[in-house]
Every structure is written in C-alpha cells, then in structure tokens.
Amino acid sequence: MCTDTSDQKNKYLDQILAERRSYRMFTPEFPPEDAIKRILHAGLLAPFAAVAVGNSKEYFRRFFVMKQGSQSLTAAxxxxxxxxxxxxxxxxxxxxxxxxxxxxxxxxxxxxxxxxxxGIVPGIGTAPYYIVVAERKGYPPVELQSLAHCMENMWLKATALGLGFQIVSVTSAMSQNTEFCTLLGIPVGEWELMGCAIGYPQEHLSPSIRPPVEDVIRWLE
Ligand SMILES: Cc1cc2nc3c(=O)[nH]c(=O)nc-3n(C[C@H](O)[C@H](O)[C@H](O)COP(=O)(O)O)c2cc1C
Structure with a gap:
C-alpha cells in the first residue's frame, strides 16, 4: 500500500528536479540493463502528440541502445x-x-x-550507453517537442536512480542520414531522432542554480 503523503511526494519530486544536472564525464562501469529499462519506461510514460501520430499502425516511439565498444556504436x-x-x-x-x-x-x-x-563527439562513445530515441514524424510536425518530453522523463528517472545523463542533441541531425538510419533499422526521413548518454557520473555536481522564481514571473491582470 502506498503511504506517501502529498508532502512526501513533493519533497522527493523537488529533490529530483533540483538534482537533475547535465553530466558529461562518466566512469567506465556499465549500469545494469534493468536500470536502463526503467529509464526507457519513464520515457514511454512521457506525453506524445496524439493527433499528430495517433493514426500510425506501428508504435510511434522507439529506443535504440548502444553500448560503449559495441559494433553499432563503433559504426555510428x-x-x-x-x-x-x-x-x-x-x-x-x-x-x-x-x-x-x-x-x-x-x-x-x-x-x-x-x-x-x-575528434570526439561528446556523449557518443564517451559514456557506457548512447541511446537514440526515435519519434515517428506526423502532422503537425511536433516530434522534436515530443522527444523533449520523453528525454526529460528519462533524465529525471536517471537522476532518481543515481545515474548521470547527458543530452546528445547532434543526434537530431542524423535523422536525415541514410547510413545512420540503416544502422538503427528505420527508414530515413520518417523518424525524428534525439539522443543521450548514460552512465555513472565521475563526480557529483551540486544542484542547479537558477534565478529566484519571483524574478522571472509576471502575473498578468
Ligand atoms: C535542447 C537542448 C539541447 C542540449 N544539447 C546538449 C548537448 O548536445 N550536449 C550537452 O552536453 N548538453 C546539452 N544540453 C544540456 C544543457 O547544456 C544544460 O541543460 C544546461 O547547460 C543547464 O545545465 P544543467 O542541465 O546541468 O542544469 C542541451 C539541453 C537542451 C535543453
């Protein structure tokens, strides 16, 4: 039975939101595959643009996991x-x-x-895992926004699991690359892509610093 009160839930959520950081240095140790699956499941729970992709027969979100040293990553x-x-x-x-x-x-x-x-692409081959997320293109073309929601869910879950996470936004440019899409096994031009690197952080970063919220709010009449 879940005994979490609303206060407790918010305490944990606020802590995860504050601790989410961009990690760019990883130890060589591979996080367990179960942790990666839990992160990808969090990505699946993210919202999607139902009107834009709702009619596609194939599921509109896919995850491609490449391990450091693997054939696929070496080719990518x-x-x-x-x-x-x-x-x-x-x-x-x-x-x-x-x-x-x-x-x-x-x-x-x-x-x-x-x-x-x-000669090094940060996040690709510099972490134990490089993960590409694909979202089927639809109309209106909002797949990049959808991918951003997916990434944020994955990022927060990785944070909660004590893992480091780095967005690898150059991955988006690979959505038009025939060889790269062939490597993933998807047709070129039909999917938008985004990527991230995941591993154990080499050192922990302190929580994010942002301006006080009052400084950036304007309450409109
Ligand atoms: C759309 C977008 C693209 C980004 N692309 C990259 C990237 O390619 N590589 C990277 O290391 N960080 C990337 N970042 C992470 C930002 O640089 C980072 O979130 C920002 O500097 C704030 O730091 P924090 O995440 O530690 O709070 C990206 C963030 C966003 C929102």
Whole structure:
C-alpha cells in the first residue's frame, strides 16, 4: 500500500528536479540493463502528440541502445563525425553572408570546431550507453517537442536512480542520414531522432542554480 503523503511526494519530486544536472564525464562501469529499462519506461510514460501520430499502425516511439565498444556504436561514431564536418562547413558558408547568424551562431560554430579538433563527439562513445530515441514524424510536425518530453522523463528517472545523463542533441541531425538510419533499422526521413548518454557520473555536481522564481514571473491582470 502506498503511504506517501502529498508532502512526501513533493519533497522527493523537488529533490529530483533540483538534482537533475547535465553530466558529461562518466566512469567506465556499465549500469545494469534493468536500470536502463526503467529509464526507457519513464520515457514511454512521457506525453506524445496524439493527433499528430495517433493514426500510425506501428508504435510511434522507439529506443535504440548502444553500448560503449559495441559494433553499432563503433559504426555510428564516424557517421556522426562526418555529419558534424558537414554542419560546420554549411554554417561557415551561411555565416559569410548573414550578419545575424554570425552573431548568433558563433558559439555553435566554436563548439563544432572543438569537436572536429578533438575528434570526439561528446556523449557518443564517451559514456557506457548512447541511446537514440526515435519519434515517428506526423502532422503537425511536433516530434522534436515530443522527444523533449520523453528525454526529460528519462533524465529525471536517471537522476532518481543515481545515474548521470547527458543530452546528445547532434543526434537530431542524423535523422536525415541514410547510413545512420540503416544502422538503427528505420527508414530515413520518417523518424525524428534525439539522443543521450548514460552512465555513472565521475563526480557529483551540486544542484542547479537558477534565478529566484519571483524574478522571472509576471502575473498578468
Ligand atoms: C535542447 C537542448 C539541447 C542540449 N544539447 C546538449 C548537448 O548536445 N550536449 C550537452 O552536453 N548538453 C546539452 N544540453 C544540456 C544543457 O547544456 C544544460 O541543460 C544546461 O547547460 C543547464 O545545465 P544543467 O542541465 O546541468 O542544469 C542541451 C539541453 C537542451 C535543453
């Protein structure tokens, strides 16, 4: 029988929300597969855009789990790295003629340059698990929003299990990559993708710092 009072539930929920952080350094130890399944189950419980995907015969959400050192991950890494090179080149070209993009895109351009220089995609092969979540494209096209809900549920569950979690947002760019989609066993162009890395954190981060909520609220009459 569940004896949790509302206060207790909120205490735990608030604690998990505050402790959720982006972990980017992991120990080599593999978390148990049962913990990964529990995280993916939390992802399944996330909301989805029923009107957009409700009619698809096949279930509209899929999880692809790749372990560090596996054949699949070894094959995926160069595909993602090649995509990063293409993205960097495209952004570089577009920034030449677009002043606004030059200002806005500089941080991302530097990030891509750093990844190219190091030859490592953060979160892909740097953690025990790299997990790709796929959401079938529908209309209206809200699959990325749906994936964000799924990711947040997974992130909170990983936090509650004492695991580190890192979003790997470059995964989204792989949804149009034929070789990558073939590796997953899905047709290219029909699914939107998002990814994350999961493992035991190398060191614990302190809870998030955010502005006091009063500073960012405007109550409208
Ligand atoms: C849409 C989105 C994309 C993100 N992409 C990445 C990513 O590719 N790699 C990464 O390490 N963190 C990524 N993050 C994590 C943010 O950088 C992080 O949430 C933010 O810096 C706040 O830190 P915290 O998560 O520890 O509270 C992403 C977050 C969001 C919401």
């Amino acid at each position: 890494i160069p595909l993602v790295m090649a995509e990063i090179h293409r993205m960097a080149e495209k952004l570089h070209e577009e920034m030449k003629n677009n002043i606004r993009l030059r200002e806005q895109g500089i941080g991302f351009a530097q990030r891509l340059a750093m990844i190219k220089k190091r």
